[in-house]
Amino acid sequence: MEYVPATVIENRELAPGHGLLTLSLPEPQPEIKPGQFLHLRCDPGDKHSLMRPFSILDANALDNTLSVYYKGLGRLSNHLFTVPAGTELDCLYPLGTGFPWQPDWRRVALVGGGVGLAPLLFLARHLEPYGERMQVTGFFGGASAPDLVPALLNDYDFPQQLATMDGSTGFAGTVVELFNGCEEYFDVVYTCGPNAMMRALQQVLAPAVPAYASLEERMACGVGACYGCVAAIKTGEETQNLRVCLEGPVFELRSVVFGT
Numbered sequence: 001m002e003y004v005p006a007t008v009i010e011n012r013e014l015a016p017g018h019g020l021l022t023l024s025l026p027e028p029q030p031e032i033k034p035g036q037f038l039h040l041r042c043d044p045g046d047k048h049s050l051m052r053p054f055s056i057l058d059a060n061a062l063d064n065t066l067s068v069y070y071k072g073l074g075r076l077s078n079h080l081f082t083v084p085a086g087t088e089l090d091c092l093y094p095l096g097t098g099f100p101w102q103p104d105w106r107r108v109a110l111v112g113g114g115v116g117l118a119p120l121l122f123l124a125r126h127l128e129p130y131g132e133r134m135q136v137t138g139f140f141g142g143a144s145a146p147d148l149v150p151a152l153l154n155d156y157d158f159p160q161q162l163a164t165m166d167g168s169t170g171f172a173g174t175v176v177e178l179f180n181g182c183e184e185y186f187d188v189v190y191t192c193g194p195n196a197m198m199r200a201l202q203q204v205l206a207p208a209v210p211a212y213a214s215l216e217e218r219m220a221c222g223v224g225a226c227y228g229c230v231a232a233i234k235t236g237e238e239t240q241n242l243r244v245c246l247e248g249p250v251f252e253l254r255s256v257v258f259g260t
């Protein structure tokens with residue numbers, strides 16, 4: 001797999017510390033599934049640092065663009081805020097598996113928080129148009145109202161229930177507390193966010209409901225070569241260390257052995 005130079009066509013701050021990057025790709029894009037990600041060189045002047053993984057927030061095959069929702073967490077993700085339109089950033093895409101889907105799943109719950117909103121929002125886009133036949137509900141949580149980035153979420157039409165730890169918007173408490181007890185209404189649950197959130201969801205989810213988690217382990221190569229991103233995954237009686245970048249990032253939620 002080769003690096004592709006993608007051109008930044010828009011880089012917009014959605015809120016302090018949160019950005020939306022739109023990239024134009026030099027070649028027609030392959031089919032991109034919600035849950036897949038790209039590896040991005042955030043600083044074109046720094047060829048020595050590792051690329052960083054970001055979920056694909058949206059992909060448009062007609063104009064050959066991809067977008068990424070990013071949060072400034074450290075040096076390279078913060079550098080992204082300074083990258084002007086016209087800059088070429090090397091990337092590798094699409095990486096990893098996407099969320100599985102069955103045509104008879106019609107009532108879909110998305111449970112997420114933090115940068116985990118990105119793959120869930122891409123999935124929601126994929127399932128449009130919503131209506132009687134396709135009911136998508138988001139359960140999104142954060143520490144406080146600004147973490148739920150209205151400039152991002154307001155771009156989507158499906159019903160969203162919000163939870164904040166400080167009660168500044170929506171339910172006061174965790175998103176899993178908000179969701180707990182609702183799962184029997186849904187055909188499938190998709191989740192992405194901090195491991196503590198997904199572990200709590202795993203503990204409360206009724207056994208009959210299919211559930212899939214997209215993991216966000218730290219990564220190095222992004223393509224399966226270094227084993228730097230493994231997660232413990234139950235496969236039948238065994239537990240195996242699987243590469244989140246290659247065998248994941250999406251796994252059956254109940255198969256993930258979250259660390260303590």
Ligand SMILES: Cc1cc2nc3c(=O)[nH]c(=O)nc-3n(C[C@H](O)[C@H](O)[C@H](O)COP(=O)(O)OP(=O)(O)OC[C@H]3O[C@@H](n4cnc5c(N)ncnc54)[C@H](O)[C@@H]3O)c2cc1C
Binds near residue numbers: 068116249
């Ligand atoms: C599959 C996948 C999808 C991702 N999707 C997105 C996305 O859509 N938007 C987005 O903003 N970020 C996403 N991330 C996280 C993103 O890769 C990190 O924020 C980025 O690598 C941080 O790089 P940095 O140099 O800025 O920070 P660093 O200096 O490397 O780290 C800064 C801080 O961020 C924490 N951190 C770094 N990587 C991760 C991680 N993978 N998970 C949790 N905490 C981490 C570190 O522990 C540290 O506290 C994703 C990660 C993965 C593995």
Ligand code: FES
Binds near residue numbers: 218243245
């Ligand atoms: S990051 Fe190298 S194997 Fe996953």
